[in-house]
Amino acid sequence: MxxxxxxxxxxxxxxxxxxxxxxxxxxxxxxxxxxxxxxxxxxxxxxxxxxxxxxxxxxxxxxxxxxxxxxxxxxxxxxxxxxxxxxxxxxxxxxxxxxxxxxxxxxxxxxxxxxxxPGWSATPQDQWLMVPSIVDAAHTLAHTSEWSRPHSVFLTTGRKETRPFLAAPQHQYLFRSIETPDTADLPPRTRVLRARGPFDLSAELQLMQAQKITVLVTKNSGGSATYPKLEAARMLGIPVIMIARPxxxxxxxxxxxxxxxxxxxxxxxxxxxxx
Ligand SMILES: NC(=O)c1ccc[n+]([C@@H]2O[C@H](COP(=O)([O-])OP(=O)(O)OC[C@H]3O[C@@H](n4cnc5c(N)ncnc54)[C@H](OP(=O)(O)O)[C@@H]3O)[C@@H](O)[C@H]2O)c1
Incomplete structure (x- = not known):
């Protein structure tokens, strides 16, 4: 049938x-x-x-x-x-x-x-310094004459990636991550902020102003959840050390x-x- x-x-x-x-x-x-x-x-x-x-x-x-x-x-x-x-x-x-x-x-x-x-792209108003790796970002903060005076660094690179910044102890850091990092891997003057995105622009502006941030260090992760920190940096005229993707x-x-x-x-x- x-x-x-x-x-x-x-x-x-x-x-x-x-x-x-x-x-x-x-x-x-x-x-x-x-x-x-x-x-x-x-x-x-x-x-x-x-x-x-x-x-x-x-x-x-x-x-x-x-x-x-x-x-x-x-x-x-x-x-x-x-x-x-x-x-x-x-x-x-x-x-x-x-x-x-x-x-x-x-x-x-x-x-x-x-x-x-897709990765993020700089607008004409952004001041991004592109570096190829986290180690290069830390090296820039440790050894470049432009960064020899102490800065207030907003570090958003991930909790397993703070160690290279031990080489730049002259700065103070605000380190933000989901999980608590190992304190032995943090530069001496580091404040840890545990937080999970998404983040919004007004909160990012408030945080960066309250902490008197003078430079932002971030990976080019892309996406909208963590993009407001870049908008805030642009609005406040803060330079960004941007780590390129592998x-x-x-x-x-x-x-x-x-x-x-x-x-x-x-x-x-x-x-x-x-x-
Ligand atoms: N790297 C970042 O910035 C970042 C940010 C946000 C989320 N993440 C997520 O966090 C995880 C770890 O990132 P990572 O940078 O440490 O990775 P990774 O360095 O590329 O990987 C290290 C090892 O972790 C294991 N692994 C990674 N992703 C896995 C997955 N999705 N499922 C099962 N095993 C996995 C693998 O272990 P074996 O060799 O034993 O298989 C891998 O060899 C990833 O899933 C990634 O998507 C990473």
């Missing part, structure tokens, strides 16, 4: 199945996971977090936490979980994980997409979760064709 027309219709229009690993720790990763959960019921996505934040905001989906154990560990994990595609949506400065993902996907012959928000991997790229979702649909179609 031929199949009923309704079931034939369901077979041709049912959303394709796919098993995806999303490497997260960013708002883009969470946005993609939310989209997958609401629009694609037959897509099984696993969100992976490094486990560096003690109280992460976890979406309602399958989540794994902690490192894989390098490239080899990731290849094994991909194999054991029958993953068809990987989206590397780690932070723009999480270079090690991106490197490992590129190598592991090459070994496992899996499609890999880099989901990365060099990108040679991987297809998406600038937001919607583009990544389209790419995953294309992966699902080609996976089906290959079966």
């Amino acid at each position: 031929p199949p009923a027309p309704s079931s034939a219709h369901e077979e041709t229009t049912a959303p394709p199945r796919l098993r995806v690993l999303v490497l997260g720790g960013t708002t883009e990763a969470s946005a993609l996971c939310r989209m997958l959960g609401t629009t694609w019921p037959t897509c099984h996505a696993v969100l992976s977090l490094a486990g560096v934040t003690t109280q992460p905001h976890l979406p309602d989906m399958t989540t794994r936490i902690g490192g894989f154990g390098g490239v080899e560990g990731l290849v094994d994990w991909l194999h054991h979980n029958a993953i068809n595609a990987v989206v590397d949506a780690t932070h723009p400065f999480a270079a090690q994980m991106s490197h490992n993902a590129a190598l592991a996907c090459a070994v496992a012959k899996l499609p890999l997409l880099r989901l990365e928000r 060099p990108p991997q040679n991987t297809p790229r998406a600038k937001d979760a919607t583009v990544a979702l389209t790419w995953l649909h294309q992966c699902a179609s080609s996976t089906l064709r290959a079966v």
